[in-house]
Amino acid sequence: MDFSADSSYLQVSTGSYKRQVYEVPSGKQLVDQAVIDRITWATWTSVLGDEVIGIWSRHAEKADVNCACVSHSGINLVTGDDFGMVKLFDFPCPEKFVSTLFPVTVTKSTFNITKSTFNIMPLCCFSGGSVIKIFPSLNL
Numbered sequence: 001m002d003f004s005a006d007s008s009y010l011q012v013s014t015g016s017y018k019r020q021v022y023e024v025p026s027g028k029q030l031v032d033q034a035v036i037d038r039i040t041w042a043t044w045t046s047v048l049g050d051e052v053i054g055i056w057s058r059h060a061e062k063a064d065v066n067c068a069c070v071s072h073s074g075i076n077l078v079t080g081d082d083f084g085m086v087k088l089f090d091f092p093c094p095e096k097f098v099s100t101l102f103p104v105t106v107t108k109s110t111f112n113i114t115k116s117t118f119n120i121m122p123l124c125c126f127s128g129g130s131v132i133k134i135f136p137s138l139n140l
Contacts, residue, residue: 001045002041002042002043002044002045002046003024003041003042003043004039004040004041004042005040005041005042006040007024007042008023008024009021009022009023009024009030009039010022010024011041011046011049012046013046013047013048017048017062018048019046019048019049021036021039037050041070043070044068044069044070044077044091045067045068045069045070046068047065047066047067047068047079050092050094051091051092051093051094052068052077052091052092052093052094053093053094053095053096054089054093054094054095054096054097054098055068055077055079055087055089055093055098056096056097057097058097060081063082064081064082064083065079065080065081065082066080066081066082067079067080068080070091071091074091075090075091076088076089076090076091076101077089077090077091077092077093087100087101088100088101089101
């Protein structure tokens with residue numbers, strides 16, 4: 001779930017792999033793609049949308065990429081997948097089948113990725129409720 005920079009919109013990814021955008025505080029779903037394209041997001045944790053088409057490999061299935069997190073600077077995106085890979089991409093990555101900038105195998109499956117609020121702590125990856133890998137050299 002992500003809020004727009006002005007907190008007027010909220011985006012979510014559904015269990016049926018659809019990206020939905022809602023107006024805040026009315027909760028009305030926004031369906032006008034031209035309006036959605038103009039929204040600046042304060043955060044980005046979605047694996048869905050035109051901005052992240054490139055994170056999906058040629059043979060990936062819908063459930064293969066589990067999590068994403070855009071850097072504070074808004075220029076990098078880190079993903080975690082069912083194969084235990086943590087991958088770094090340029091953001092946005094709207095072209096299909098983009099090569100990753102920094103692939104690392106960390107575990108059997110990566111469920112969540114996060115960064116510190118002020119970019120002073122390393123990137124952390126989570127699997128099954130436990131921190132499984134910390135990347136002190138990735139300054140996102």
